[in-house]
Amino acid sequence: MAVAIILLLVAVASVLFHIFSPWWWTPLASNWGYIDDTITLTFWITGAVFSAVVVFMAYCVFRFRHTEGRRAAYNPENKKLEWWLSIGTAIGVAAMLAPGLVVWHQFVTVPADATEVEVMGQQWMWSYRLPGKDGRLGTSDARNVSSDNPMGLNPDDPAGKDDVVIQNDDLHLPVGKPVKVLLRSIDVLHDFYVPEFRAKMDMIPGSVTYYWLTPTRTGTFDVLCAELCGAAHAQMRSKVVVEEEKEYHAWLEKQHTFAELSGQRDVAKAAYKTGSE
Amino acid sequence: MVDVPFDTVAGVPPAEVGEVELYHPRSWWTKYVFSQDAKVIAVQYSITAMSIGMVALVLSWLMRLQLGFPGTFSFIDANQYLQFITMHGMIMVIYLLTALFLGGFGNYLIPLMVGARDMVFPYVNMLSYWVYLLAVVVLAATFFVPGGPTGAGWTLYPPQAILSGTPGQDWGIIFMLASLILFIIGFTMGGLNYVVTVLQARTRGMTLMRLPLTVWGIFTATVMALLAFPALFVASVMLLLDRLLGTSFFMPTLVEMGTLTKYGGGSPILFQHLFWFFGHPEVYIVALPAFGIISDLISVHARKNIFGYRMMVWAIVAIGALSFVVWAHHMYVSGMHPYFGFFFATTTLIIAIPTAIKVYNWVLTLWRGDIHLTIPMLFALAFIITFVNGGLTGLFLGNVVVDVPLSDTMFVVAHFHMVMGIAPIMAVFGGIYHWYPKVTGRMLNEALGRFHFWVSFLGAYAVFFPMHYLGLLGMPRRYHDIGETSFIPASAHDLNAFMSVAALIVGFAQLVFLFNLIWSLFKGKEAGGNPWGAASLEWQTPETPPGHGNWGKELPIVYRWAYDYSVPGAIRDFVPQNEPPAGLSAQGSHP
Ligand code: HEM
Ligand SMILES: [Cu+2]
Ligand SMILES: [Cu+2]
Numbered sequence: 001m002a003v004a005i006i007l008l009l010v011a012v013a014s015v016l017f018h019i020f021s022p023w024w025w026t027p028l029a030s031n032w033g034y035i036d037d038t039i040t041l042t043f044w045i046t047g048a049v050f051s052a053v054v055v056f057m058a059y060c061v062f063r064f065r066h067t068e069g070r071r072a073a074y075n076p077e078n079k080k081l082e083w084w085l086s087i088g089t090a091i092g093v094a095a096m097l098a099p100g101l102v103v104w105h106q107f108v109t110v111p112a113d114a115t116e117v118e119v120m121g122q123q124w125m126w127s128y129r130l131p132g133k134d135g136r137l138g139t140s141d142a143r144n145v146s147s148d149n150p151m152g153l154n155p156d157d158p159a160g161k162d163d164v165v166i167q168n169d170d171l172h173l174p175v176g177k178p179v180k181v182l183l184r185s186i187d188v189l190h191d192f193y194v195p196e197f198r199a200k201m202d203m204i205p206g207s208v209t210y211y212w213l214t215p216t217r218t219g220t221f222d223v224l225c226a227e228l229c230g231a232a233h234a235q236m237r238s239k240v241v242v243e244e245e246k247e248y249h250a251w252l253e254k255q256h257t258f259a260e261l262s263g264q265r266d267v268a269k270a271a272y273k274t275g276s277e
Numbered sequence: 278m279v280d281v282p283f284d285t286v287a288g289v290p291p292a293e294v295g296e297v298e299l300y301h302p303r304s305w306w307t308k309y310v311f312s313q314d315a316k317v318i319a320v321q322y323s324i325t326a327m328s329i330g331m332v333a334l335v336l337s338w339l340m341r342l343q344l345g346f347p348g349t350f351s352f353i354d355a356n357q358y359l360q361f362i363t364m365h366g367m368i369m370v371i372y373l374l375t376a377l378f379l380g381g382f383g384n385y386l387i388p389l390m391v392g393a394r395d396m397v398f399p400y401v402n403m404l405s406y407w408v409y410l411l412a413v414v415v416l417a418a419t420f421f422v423p424g425g426p427t428g429a430g431w432t433l434y435p436p437q438a439i440l441s442g443t444p445g446q447d448w449g450i451i452f453m454l455a456s457l458i459l460f461i462i463g464f465t466m467g468g469l470n471y472v473v474t475v476l477q478a479r480t481r482g483m484t485l486m487r488l489p490l491t492v493w494g495i496f497t498a499t500v501m502a503l504l505a506f507p508a509l510f511v512a513s514v515m516l517l518l519d520r521l522l523g524t525s526f527f528m529p530t531l532v533e534m535g536t537l538t539k540y541g542g543g544s545p546i547l548f549q550h551l552f553w554f555f556g557h558p559e560v561y562i563v564a565l566p567a568f569g570i571i572s573d574l575i576s577v578h579a580r581k582n583i584f585g586y587r588m589m590v591w592a593i594v595a596i597g598a599l600s601f602v603v604w605a606h607h608m609y610v611s612g613m614h615p616y617f618g619f620f621f622a623t624t625t626l627i628i629a630i631p632t633a634i635k636v637y638n639w640v641l642t643l644w645r646g647d648i649h650l651t652i653p654m655l656f657a658l659a660f661i662i663t664f665v666n667g668g669l670t671g672l673f674l675g676n677v678v679v680d681v682p683l684s685d686t687m688f689v690v691a692h693f694h695m696v697m698g699i700a701p702i703m704a705v706f707g708g709i710y711h712w713y714p715k716v717t718g719r720m721l722n723e724a725l726g727r728f729h730f731w732v733s734f735l736g737a738y739a740v741f742f743p744m745h746y747l748g749l750l751g752m753p754r755r756y757h758d759i760g761e762t763s764f765i766p767a768s769a770h771d772l773n774a775f776m777s778v779a780a781l782i783v784g785f786a787q788l789v790f791l792f793n794l795i796w797s798l799f800k801g802k803e804a805g806g807n808p809w810g811a812a813s814l815e816w817q818t819p820e821t822p823p824g825h826g827n828w829g830k831e832l833p834i835v836y837r838w839a840y841d842y843s844v845p846g847a848i849r850d851f852v853p854q855n856e857p858p859a860g861l862s863a864q865g866s867h868p
Binding site: 003007014017021022023024034035038039042046049054060061064065066070071072073074075076078082085089090093096097100103105107108122123141142145183186187189191195196198199201202203204206207220221222224225228229230231232234235237 | 428530611618669735742746756759842
């Protein structure tokens with residue numbers, strides 16, 4: 001009796017916790033509401049199954065627990081019941097998988113009008129790069145990395161000269177515009193993770209990975225690293241600022257291009273050599 | 278009239294192979310230390326696994342202390358936290374659960390359940406244990422090498438596993454890989470034994486479809502392990518070469534702490550494929566023996582045949598086979614080609630079907646049973662709840678797009694603890710309470726056992742159920758300290774503290790369990806040969822604990838399946854597998 005009640009309580013407590021707990025996902029800030037919907041659907045289906053199984057068990061324990069003289073029934077199998085249960089399960093699984101795959105298809109299909117933004121991870125900081133006037137990002141390679149060129153951009157690639165390079169600072173994005181986030185690393189695995197965007201993807205040294213999203217609301221959001229990258233993994237933070245087009249452009253104006261940055265350094269170096277500084 | 282498809286009277290075939298002379302120990306050393314008797318090896322495996330498991334348990338306390346009360350314990354820093362999770366995860370999964378289920382339960386139960394005198398290759402079986410012990414010693418040694426154990430996470434992903442920036446990159450990682458390589462060598466020797474014994478050494482009348490599900494579970498898990506571990510073996514060897522000789526199997530051109538390394542041309546993703554080609558089947562390597570054990574516990578303690586035996590066997594085999602084509606569901610956000618997602622999400626969700634069948638058949642076995650709420654039965658019930666819970670959250674993580682926000686968060690940690698941590702541990706405990714009387718001849722103390730059960734089950738549930746919601750919030754895993762964020766409310770820290778307190782209480786209950794194991798060895802109630810009234814062969818041995826050679830002079834002959842409980846018309850509520858049907862006198866001794 002007590003056991004049956006406790007089992008029942010486990011199910012009831014789990015459901016109540018789910019309903020009343022204050023811990024739930026952070027408000028969405030991207031177009032990936034579909035993902036939240038799929039999670040909600042999955043919660044409904046799995047929650048129903050969980051409750052049904054535990055309640056059934058609790059009932060069995062209550063109803064069929066050993067008492068003097070009780071004897072169990074003998075029924076080795078029941079083909080029909082087993083088939084019905086399998087078919088029912090298959091339908092439930094399909095009900096979650098089908099929408100999941102549809103949304104995944106959207107997730108991996110980048111819209112043609114998405115602008116590119118590059119995020120580079122390294123132990124333990126984030127850098128960003130936006131295409132310049134030509135709308136293209138120049139090539140890069142870990143072999144080019146130096147203190148003057150921490151993102152490893154190809155100095156001979158004309159497409160890279162006007163790229164906007166942002167280091168030790170926040171990334172800004174215009175609201176309502178689809179972006180393709182290109183992900184790159186020069187040392188180990190990292191993962192560019194903004195909880196409000198829902199999307200995430202590992203960054204792998206030696207290749208470029210990506211995902212896309214459309215920011216849907218303005219605000220400042222935390223960037224965390226979601227793939228273990230060594231000792232300071234938990235402190236690898238940054239921020240993304242989503243703002244209106246106008247403010248975004250005002251911010252963009254103030255940023256420096258790759259050419260400017262390397263130019264400045266050359267000027268600084270030359271000045272140092274001649275001792276005129 | 279009930280439908281009884283299991284022929285109980287089919288004749289018993291004559292023995293195909295005559296009895297083989299057993300190896301007989303001649304001294305104390307060969308009897309208890311360098312023993313070739315599977316039962317002794319089983320106990321050696323179990324004690325070693327539980328000892329190193331205690332280390333993993335203590336590490337879990339330290340991690341929980343840090344997570345619950347960040348900043349309070351100056352002796353735990355970021356590096357140590359990473360070293361703790363790595364060692365905790367690796368020990369729990371491989372050195373505790375795999376070794377205990379296959380080396381411990383497998384060695385003890387297979388020969389007894391199939392009616393054999395011992396494993397078919399006793400000498401190799403002995404070697405298997407000693408190599409395993411060596412692997413454990415090498416693993417434990419990493420705590421004492423310069424720089425300490427590796428902190429690369431139990432997944433050991435390169436490049437970071439072998440670069441500076443990660444704790445334990447000089448010595449720890451080398452020892453870890455060496456230990457894994459040894460473990461796999463040792464396991465292979467044992468594993469071949471289990472498979473061949475099940476296939477070749479079954480006694481007369483013991484057809485495959487009369488095997489207890491425990492044997493089916495362990496057998497299938499062993500076959501899977503023999504196919505999956507080689508992937509980890511090559512991955513470990515290649516990573517070791519990358520680390521020691523500077524090869525670049527997994528290393529692309531990259532920068533280490535600001536300077537360009539000599540590495541180039543390798544693929545970090547390749548390692549992940551190899552790791553998970555092993556890693557996913559590994560989940561089922563610890564799950565399938567648990568499935569089998571739970572089936573048997575439920576059937577014995579509900580005094581009812583397992584419902585849908587044939588379906589149960591096919592489900593085990595189907596799960597075993599399918600689990601080799603789902604590995605990349607651990608890599609949805611790894612940067613592999615996005616189209617893989619369609620394939621692996623589909624295969625992963627298909628596995629849910631045979632798995633669900635198993636759950637239905639367990640609870641349907643309870644239906645109209647005669648449920649004795651013994652400790653093994655309680656653990657079986659707890660197994661079902663935690664397994665169903667963890668299995669269902671697997672449907673979130675397996676459904677590729679749902680995995681995107683949840684991957685690498687505490688949701689994942691909660692999920693895998695439920696499904697492959699707590700659930701299998703419940704099966705381990707249930708199994709120990711159930712078979713301890715056979716192994717030692719004495720019962721475990723009932724009151725201590727119930728205390729242990731309730732605290733472990735409710736406590737572990739209280740730790741890991743709420744943890745899912747921290748993951749939903751967006752709290753990443755492998756963070757020693759979440760620090761300042763804009764999206765995690767202060768109340769989440771209180772929840773973390775609550776979970777830590779619960780975890781410490783659960784840990785304490787395990788000490789009670791260890792005490793019970795030792796105390797009952799001397800003071801436990803005498804068990805007799807078959808205290809639960811079980812039908813399977815291991816309970817029908819002439820002596821308890823079973824003597825050398827298990828069966829005295831004559832091997833048993835099997836006339837029926839292992840689940841003849843509450844058969845209509847029978848006097849007792851169980852019929853042992855070796856009891857001849859009425860009207861047929863026992864064969865063998867009276868031909
Ligand atoms: C009461 C018992 C346990 C507690 C309190 C516990 C606690 C923890 C904690 C706090 C973490 C680190 C989470 C993070 O920050 O990412 C962890 C990781 C882990 N645990 Fe447990 N654990 C327990 C039992 C188990 C068991 C039985 C298993 C067996 C499968 C297990 C397997 C793992 C694995 C594989 C990891 C991941 C390590 C990694 O991220 O590399 N744990 N556990
Ligand atoms: Cu990281
Ligand atoms: Cu898996």
